[in-house]
Amino acid sequence: DADVTQTPRNRxxxxxxxxxLECSQTKGHxxxxxxxxxPGLGLRLIYYSFDVKDINKGEISDGYSVSRxxxxxxxxxxxxAIPNQTALYFCATSDWTGRTDTxxxxxxxxxxxx
Amino acid sequence: DQQVKQNSPSxxxxxxxxxxxNCDYTNSMFDYFLWYKKYPAEGPxxxxxxxxxxxxxxxxxxxxxxxxxxxxLSLHIVPSQPGDSAVYFCAASTTGTASKLTFxxxxxxxxxx
Numbered sequence: 001d002a003d004v005t006q007t008p009r010n011r012x013x014x015x016x017x018x019x020x021l022e023c024s025q026t027k028g029h030x031x032x033x034x035x036x037x038x039p040g041l042g043l044r045l046i047y048y049s050f051d052v053k054d055i056n057k058g059e060i061s062d063g064y065s066v067s068r069x070x071x072x073x074x075x076x077x078x079x080x081a082i083p084n085q086t087a088l089y090f091c092a093t094s095d096w097t098g099r100t101d102t103x104x105x106x107x108x109x110x111x112x113x114x
Numbered sequence: 115d116q117q118v119k120q121n122s123p124s125x126x127x128x129x130x131x132x133x134x135x136n137c138d139y140t141n142s143m144f145d146y147f148l149w150y151k152k153y154p155a156e157g158p159x160x161x162x163x164x165x166x167x168x169x170x171x172x173x174x175x176x177x178x179x180x181x182x183x184x185x186x187l188s189l190h191i192v193p194s195q196p197g198d199s200a201v202y203f204c205a206a207s208t209t210g211t212a213s214k215l216t217f218x219x220x221x222x223x224x225x226x227x
Contacts, residue, residue, distance in 0.1 A: 004157070033214075035217075040123075040219060041219060042118075042120075042203060042217040042218055042219040042220055043158070043203065043217040044217075045214060045215075048214065058214075090157050090158070092157075096213070100146050100163070100165065100207075100209060100213070101146075101207060101213045101214075101215075102148065102160055102163060103160070103215060104160065105150075105157030105158045105159070106157050107155070107156055107157045108155075108156070108157050
């Protein structure tokens with residue numbers, strides 16, 4: 001079984017709709033992240049959470065919100081989807097060692113906003 | 115402001131030869147560097163990392179070199195295999211409780227027969 005799972009894997013929606021992407025992990029990590037990938041731009045951080053009570057904005061948080069329901073679950077919401085939010089979305093987890101922080105990624109969700 | 119740069123969007127190498135992927139960074143506070151490999155329809159997978167206290171880290175066919183004075187790192191794959199064909203992302207962070215990764219834009223490696 002995969003350590004980091006994302007649902008759905010693919011989603012097509014219309015402008016203005018509310019969308020939720022879900023992420024679950026069995027790695028027991030405290031830290032969780034949401035990224036988006038666009039062609040030619042690499043991965044950009046949307047939101048991150050270092051524990052259940054901690055939520056932080058990343059570099060491109062506008063238009064997104066998150067919820068950390070439990071240590072193992074971190075969901076990303078698009079309150080009113082727009083076409084330029086069409087992208088690949090990745091969830092990641094990490095276990096801070098006290099010095100370094102290697103992240104482990106889920107398989108991604110391909111979102112298309114028409 | 116792209117703090118981590120991979121200036122080669124693509125690279126083609128023959129099977130058995132060496133693949134060299136390059137990465138430059140501008141933030142002198144970065145002190146931990148990682149390489150990730152990504153296949154289509156999958157998430158990035160961690161490949162190898164290096165701390166700034168080292169200038170080389172090796173793991174099987176993969177070696178990462180760090181040149182702090184030039185703010186440059188490179189990933190060497192020897193020998194290259196067709197299964198290495200993927201997009202490779204360089205990432206950097208600062209050590210500490212609030213460390214986050216900053217990713218480069220990726221280099222697509224094609225290993226040909």
